[in-house]
Amino acid sequence: MHSDLVASRSAEQKGSRDSREPSRESRNGSSPQLDAVSLAIIEQLQEDGRRPYAAIGKAVGLSEAAVRQRVQKLLDQGVMQIVAVTDPLTVGFRRQAMVGVNVEGDVESVADALSAMSECEYVVMTAGSFDLMVEIVCEDDDHLLDVINKRIRAVPGVRSTESFVYLKLKKQTYMWGTR
Amino acid sequence: MHSDLVASRSAEQKGSRDSREPSRESRNGSSPQLDAVSLAIIEQLQEDGRRPYAAIGKAVGLSEAAVRQRVQKLLDQGVMQIVAVTDPLTVGFRRQAMVGVNVEGDVESVADALSAMSECEYVVMTAGSFDLMVEIVCEDDDHLLDVINKRIRAVPGVRSTESFVYLKLKKQTYMWGTR
DNA sequence: CTTCGATCGTGCGGAATTCGCAGGAGTAGG
């Protein structure tokens, strides 16, 4: 697939539209319209976030400078972030949990309130028997208890919560592009 | 805090043990025993996965080469990975869901089976009304339906599942160290 | 049809970073 991109480069470049046309319409109203080349760049960086721009350029058929500019734009737009990820349990956070939340009233405002809490690492609005799913990372049991019972339940609009304490993280991947 | 580390460097270096002693005992039996310096390095890379080694070294009080060697070891050991992360909805995966799974028999073997599926991005064993929580990423509704009803439920030992389809991702962070 | 402005890619040279390797220092065990 990389060779495909490379091989078609010159044709693309002088073609009228090439593969840079938006791959899909925006659904959120704020989707920054990614083309195939940016997707390929993201895919490269999902394999290795420190891969040199020149190597990425060779893989996707762009110059080093062009890759650099695209990556910078993707970062600026917030489409992508390049970070180190770990298993929190390994790094000293002893308690982690997924919390299902039921809301009365405006779900989004509750989601915003929870997002503002540093212990909430992941907040998503869902359809199903929970309105929100929230992943929280804590230092110990006391901290966990405090966050769930004092902080989350104190948010106006939170009707009820159900907690799932993590026992063991089995898989964590970020390479959707590469399958 | 950075200045603390930097200031105490020379003392640490000639001290008998310095801050490099393991911060916590291993709980999993396979935890590679991280010291304070490695934690600080991870923290730097959680802010920016492409930060130069020299800059990290200045922040944690190590030479560029030492940081490089430590980062390489952390990557080799699988303690940390440096990757690009995105909101899958932005990158063209239109359906995403959290699935709670109830298991009869060996939970871990079911977790392994689910981990082997490329659509399962995140698999964790939990305590609570689900034995497993699985996050899945799909291209569209058909794909999602297929994964949940055909693939996940076909795994031996899966008793029941409950799905929470993602409506909107509100927060996604990886900076536990920096708070 | 031409021009203007904006976007995007390329090439280049200098600065900065990464890389590999040869020590030095501390520790544990015999």
Place this chain on the structure above:
DNA sequence: CCTACTCCTGCGAATTCCGCACGATCGAAG
């Protein structure tokens, strides 16, 4: 004391990053 091992440092050399000027394409306006 000596060896083996681990971890850090310092230093050239190769590579990469970065800023910038220029060319090409496209849409809109004149």
